[in-house]
Amino acid sequence: MLALAGTSATLALADKVTQHKKPEVKDILTGVRQHFWRLLTMEVLKTLAYVAVLLLAVVVMALMYPFNRQISFFVAAVIFAVLAIHLYLGLLFRYPLLIRKQLSPLDALRHSYKLFQANKGSVFATAVLILVTFTVVDLIRSAIVYFADIDLTWLFSFLYLLIVVWSFIYLFTVFPTL
Numbered sequence: 001m002l003a004l005a006g007t008s009a010t011l012a013l014a015d016k017v018t019q020h021k022k023p024e025v026k027d028i029l030t031g032v033r034q035h036f037w038r039l040l041t042m043e044v045l046k047t048l049a050y051v052a053v054l055l056l057a058v059v060v061m062a063l064m065y066p067f068n069r070q071i072s073f074f075v076a077a078v079i080f081a082v083l084a085i086h087l088y089l090g091l092l093f094r095y096p097l098l099i100r101k102q103l104s105p106l107d108a109l110r111h112s113y114k115l116f117q118a119n120k121g122s123v124f125a126t127a128v129l130i131l132v133t134f135t136v137v138d139l140i141r142s143a144i145v146y147f148a149d150i151d152l153t154w155l156f157s158f159l160y161l162l163i164v165v166w167s168f169i170y171l172f173t174v175f176p177t178l
Contacts (some may be wrong), residue, residue, distance in 0.1 A: 008036045089127055097115075
């Protein structure tokens with residue numbers, strides 16, 4: 001719950017920053033108060049969507065299992081991977097829609113998916129940039145831990161937090177151009 005409150009506050013501040021408004025301390029509490037329950041509802045709905053994708057893959061595997069065990073698992077894994085990636089891309093802009101457009105959680109998810117359908121290339125490029133950024137930082141962390149045998153967990157935790165904040169700001173910045 002604390003993480004969700006932090007996310008609510010961070011999203012509210014990211015929205016302020018990308019609208020070129022000066023963020024203030026009171027915006028943190030206002031963001032939590034305004035967005036917490038809507039964000040919680042949206043995250044529950046998003047989780048249910050991923051569970052539905054997983055259940056679909058399991059049903060396909062169960063139907064194919066009597067005929068060929070290995071192929072049934074492979075097909076189910078491919079179905080899950082493709083649909084999960086599609087869902088991730090489709091829901092990428094849910095936060096700007098929920099916060100900036102003040103949509104309901106369900107409408108934010110729907111509109112995010114429609115936005116993806118209309119702008120597949122741009123949404124894919126945005127997701128790739130965000131994922132590459134996280135990957136590069138994680139590779140650097142892994143290399144430092146492996147080669148230098150130095151525990152910099154605190155530093156990389158801070159870096160991950162900065163990247164999360166940057167990704168929110170980036171999503172809010174890219175959102176109006178789609």
